[in-house]
Amino acid sequence: MLNEAPNVLIGGVNLQATNFDYEVQELAELVKANGMTVVGEVFQNLERINAGTYFGVGKIDEIKGLAAEKNAEFLVLNDELTPAQMSNLDQALPDVKIMDRTGLILAIFANRAHSREAQLQVQIAQLRYRLPRLRVGGQANLMQQGGGPGFANRGSGETKLELNQRTIKHHIAQIRKELAQLDVAQATKRQQRDKQELPTVALVGYTNAGKSTTMNGLLQLFDEAPSKQVFEKDMLFATLDTSVREIHLPSHQKFLLSDTVGFVSKLPTQLIKAFRSTLAEAAQADLLVQVIDYSDPNYEQMVQVTEQTLAELDIHDIPMIYAYNKADLRPDTKFPQVNSEHDLIYSANDPASLQQLSDLITKLLFADHQVLTYLVPYADGKWVDYLNEHASVQSQDYDATGTKIVASVTPIDAQRLAQFEVTD
Ligand SMILES: Nc1nc2c(ncn2[C@@H]2O[C@H](COP(=O)(O)OP(=O)(O)OP(=O)(O)O)[C@@H](O)[C@H]2O)c(=O)[nH]1
Numbered sequence: 001m002l003n004e005a006p007n008v009l010i011g012g013v014n015l016q017a018t019n020f021d022y023e024v025q026e027l028a029e030l031v032k033a034n035g036m037t038v039v040g041e042v043f044q045n046l047e048r049i050n051a052g053t054y055f056g057v058g059k060i061d062e063i064k065g066l067a068a069e070k071n072a073e074f075l076v077l078n079d080e081l082t083p084a085q086m087s088n089l090d091q092a093l094p095d096v097k098i099m100d101r102t103g104l105i106l107a108i109f110a111n112r113a114h115s116r117e118a119q120l121q122v123q124i125a126q127l128r129y130r131l132p133r134l135r136v137g138g139q140a141n142l143m144q145q146g147g148g149p150g151f152a153n154r155g156s157g158e159t160k161l162e163l164n165q166r167t168i169k170h171h172i173a174q175i176r177k178e179l180a181q182l183d184v185a186q187a188t189k190r191q192q193r194d195k196q197e198l199p200t201v202a203l204v205g206y207t208n209a210g211k212s213t214t215m216n217g218l219l220q221l222f223d224e225a226p227s228k229q230v231f232e233k234d235m236l237f238a239t240l241d242t243s244v245r246e247i248h249l250p251s252h253q254k255f256l257l258s259d260t261v262g263f264v265s266k267l268p269t270q271l272i273k274a275f276r277s278t279l280a281e282a283a284q285a286d287l288l289v290q291v292i293d294y295s296d297p298n299y300e301q302m303v304q305v306t307e308q309t310l311a312e313l314d315i316h317d318i319p320m321i322y323a324y325n326k327a328d329l330r331p332d333t334k335f336p337q338v339n340s341e342h343d344l345i346y347s348a349n350d351p352a353s354l355q356q357l358s359d360l361i362t363k364l365l366f367a368d369h370q371v372l373t374y375l376v377p378y379a380d381g382k383w384v385d386y387l388n389e390h391a392s393v394q395s396q397d398y399d400a401t402g403t404k405i406v407a408s409v410t411p412i413d414a415q416r417l418a419q420f421e422v423t424d
């Protein structure tokens with residue numbers, strides 16, 4: 001059984017970044033998602049974060065007082081703390097447990113992970129996070145993985161694994177091995193699918209934007225079996241595993257649609273690294289559909305965060321449809337509304353909207369091929385290989401600057417290769 005929701009103070013240093021308020025709102029949401037209750041806030045305007053104690057002088061006493069007054073068990077901070085800051089704050093505030101934004105997100109992921117792969121990925125991320133935070137010469141407190149609730153540093157009463165750095169590294173290596181085996185199995189599945197040469201579309205975007213609902217809506221629109229539906233829920237990080245489904249269009253064309261983990265601002269790099277293989281479906285897609293919660297006042301920041309995260313995952317050069325979802329929650333917005341072939345306003349609950357989204361996807365995937373001429377510099381030779389594998393190449397010549405290729409390409413490839421197009 002879960003304990004009663006622990007009381008939490010949220011806090012942080014405000015460096016006057018434009019997105020600070022939004023990050024703080026989101027921090028409160030993350031705290032709730034971890035089953036905790038926000039009972040107070042402590043913020044400090046500073047020019048730079050204090051290297052020793054995160055907050056500047058004076059703030060610590062205020063926190064002590066507020067924590068006692070509000071009966072707070074945790075202090076959750078908006079940034080990732082350095083190991084030194086964490087340990088200094090721990091000593092200065094012996095009566096509250098300190099958790100940083102990274103520790104909080106890791107705890108939520110640990111709680112939500114159901115599949116073996118997701119659990120192992122989160123474990124690796126947690127171990128990597130804890131490794132530099134072991135006290136020199138001391139012992140580590142490690143939350144046990146699995147059924148336990150997702151509060152890091154829960155204090156006495158929980159099962160504690162006491163591991164030194166060497167055993168943690170050993171543990172990471174073992175988990176990596178197990179993950180590598182799972183990854184081989186998944187890569188094989190992917191290769192089998194690639195052999196069918198079905199185009200692939202991946203839903204990406206912020207957590208809770210409506211990716212899984214969109215997937216389910218499209219499955220339903222095309223009468224796919226109810227058993228193919230994926231989990232959707234109004235909560236942060238409902239989806240941690242990738243699901244891939246085949247969609248059969250009335251025109252007898254088919255494509256693969258994948259749904260995967262959502263993003264959040266300051267997504268810990270440990271997690272991004274750990275989830276790289278889960279996100280491989282997105283990295284190898286022919287088309288990305290970025291689902292955006294258009295009803296959220298911060299949707300523009302969410303788009304920015306999504307694009308930064310995709311860049312961190314080395315996902316570049318894949319054509320994208322911007323799908324502005326939840327239009328039904330905006331009072332004066334008409335939907336469905338197609339603004340361009342890469343941009344629509346819709347609601348994942350509305351069949352007419354889903355039809356429009358599907359029309360955009362199919363147009364980009366299957367519309368008439370065009371014959372185009374490319375000059376690909378020798379340094380970009382991988383694109384020559386790409387064209388030979390994916391397009392019907394009509395001629396290929398070599399000159400001093402690169403390879404000149406005339407090929408019949410899909411609209412998606414035309415966009416992908418636009419930088420190499422020449423006009424004769
Ligand atoms: N009103 C309304 N609610 C929507 C719409 N699309 C999704 N939702 C709701 O938004 C919540 C989140 O939807 P999900 O599909 O689980 O979101 P997700 O992007 O898959 O989220 P994660 O898996 O956490 O990354 C659910 O409660 C959905 O019912 C929409 O168009 N309109």
Ligand SMILES: [Mg+2]
Pocket residue numbers: 211212213231232238239259260
């Ligand atoms: Mg989801």
